[in-house]
Amino acid sequence: MELGSMASWLNSTFIGFDYGILGALHTAAQYAGKVLTPVMKVISALGEKGLLMFLLALVLVLFARTRKMGVCVFGAVCCGALITNIILKDLVARPRPFETLEVYRQWWLAVGAPAEDDFSFPSGHVTAITAGMTALSLTARRRNKSLLSAAAVVAVLLMAFSRNYLMAHYPSDVLFAAVIGLLSAFIAYAITLLIFRLLEDHDDVPLCADILDFDITWIPDLLRTRSSGRQADFDPDYDEYGYEEEEQPAYEPEAPAEPAPAAEAEFEPEEEIAPPAEKKKSALKFKLPAKKSGYQCKH
Secondary structure: OOOOHHHHHHHHHOHHHHHHHHHHHHHHHHHHOOOHHHHHHHHHHHOHHHHHHHHHHHHHHOOOOOHHHHHHHHHHHHHHHHHHHHHHHHHHOOOOHHHOOHHHHHHHHHHOOOOOOOOOOOOHHHHHHHHHHHHHHHHOOHHHHHHHHHHHHHHHHHHHHHHHHOOOOOHHHHHHHHHHHHHHHHHHHHHHHHHHHHHHHOOOOHHHHHHHHOOHHHHHHHHHHHHHHHHHHHOOOEOOOOOEOOOOOOOOOOOOOOOOOOOOOOOOOOOOOOOOOOOOOOOOOOOOOOOOOOOOOOO
């Protein structure tokens, strides 16, 4: 099979790196007795076409608190798919490992992996999972960043391991795919911040406010309100707001009341307040007895 210049360069530059890792995985498959093969097929199927990341993005977009995360994940996976599947795969045109060397073909048959029909470089599975999980880590709250970052590393390693175990990609394919996924996530993160900044600056516009605030948990209330509105249109017992009207008693005009006779005010004579009595001077005069001196002068 005639290879292009870029595919030939990859095969010659990374031949030792690729052969060493694929050989180690083939040895692990022999010792495991094909027990790992179903597990690796399931992991690989979860990353097919980035569908798992797209579904996760769709769920996150439905809630106001996680809408920014969903938009970033969606943008990252789309950016990675554009770079990987639209541009690089056809540009590099690197064949699958089992299509180039006979030894790789024998290892692929031993594992029993399904055939892949497109080019090998770079891995679309690894690009999608790396882009999506990195986008989650970038947009997560501060207290969840470390947990999501660890989960992203584990998810990327499992996907890369499964693709190499099934002999669907060279290890160099998944290495470059991880780099492309990281780049795609940062591009999507920058675009997401710009989009939400514009929405927040124009939140006085109804459409922008709805995009920021809408939450799927509102749907039952909206349906209930709409149902109440329809019932109010056809049922005279309901008012325009959907609430049941209470029966009001018939209005009967009341006869004018006769004015009550003015009551004669009863005046009581005010009591005369006597002026304060003057204090009478006491007729008694108290005389203090003169002190007798006990000292007499002697002549």
